[in-house]
């Protein structure tokens with residue numbers, strides 16, 4: 001019997017696209033659920049998509065009926081899911097649509113900030129919007145699918161967030177309120193690799209835990225990460241500590257006020273994080289080495305992305 005396909009909701013995203021590509025490499029048929037049927041999937045050429053076990057369906061996360069229809073018509077049994085900003089009021093509808101369509105297991109991209117906030121999901125309040133939003137998804141996934149019916153990949157800070165500092169890197173000076181915050185530095189590619197192994201049910205990744213913390217294999221401080229980028233690019237980068245409000249004002253141009261405030265606050269708190277938070281980050285690194293079979297550290301990420309960073313810098317500055 002042909003195995004049921006897996007559905008990746010948000011297949012044009014960085015993590016979603018990697019999850020789709022690796023799941024196909026593991027032998028799964030993959031439904032690329034996208035809101036724009038014409039948009040390319042990163043890392044997948046049109047020719048490779050045509051030659052591979054892929055099909056596309058259109059969905060809009062803000063219209064759960066489109067999710068249910070996509071699952072039902074493709075027969076997908078496993079799904080990759082993002083928490084989309086602004087979706088807090090329809091979380092039960094989105095997750096209910098997956099279940100009603102026939103999904104049996106969900107791989108949800110969550111955030112480590114839930115774990116660092118204390119691990120009791122019901123205690124995370126909406127003033128901490130990002131962990132709270134993801135907590136709403138995790139709570140609902142457990143209600144709808146049960147502990148064995150989903151896995152929440154509680155990812156830490158992405159390496160790809162280094163783009164927030166490209167303007168400063170271009171000028172040779174990065175101004176931040178949290179230079180010594182320890183950051184997980186997960187690559188979207190590695191997260192996609194982990195997601196895919198759960199989508200394709202590779203036996204070595206079977207776990208009883210519904211939530212897994214994931215960090216890059218070698219977490220470092222922001223200061224150190226910038227030093228690594230400076231070395232790879234062959235240009236000095238000065239790191240200057242600024243107050244929180246200046247940092248929020250700069251980040252809100254990229255992320256909006258609420259997200260910028262939550263993140264800057266969270267990273268400032270990271271500078272004085274206790275051993276419990278450091279332990280969570282280290283546990284994430286152990287998990288990444290296990291589930292992504294090694295994982296990419298900051299230096300490797302910077303080397304591999306050197307050309308695209310240089311191209312982005314020429315447009316910043």
Ligand SMILES: NC(=O)c1ccc[n+]([C@@H]2O[C@H](COP(=O)([O-])OP(=O)(O)OC[C@H]3O[C@@H](n4cnc5c(N)ncnc54)[C@H](OP(=O)(O)O)[C@@H]3O)[C@@H](O)[C@H]2O)c1
Nearest residue numbers: 010011012013014015035060061062110111155156157158
């Ligand atoms: N950045 C971090 O440090 C960090 C840390 C922990 C967890 N996370 C989690 O990771 C997520 C970001 O992952 P990423 O970088 O892979 O994201 P991304 O590249 O921005 O991709 C997001 C995907 O969601 C799709 N999408 C957005 N709104 C949609 C809608 N209404 N209907 C259908 N699809 C929709 C996008 O489609 P389009 O291509 O059409 O826009 C895209 O495919 C965050 O939102 C958070 O949940 C991030």
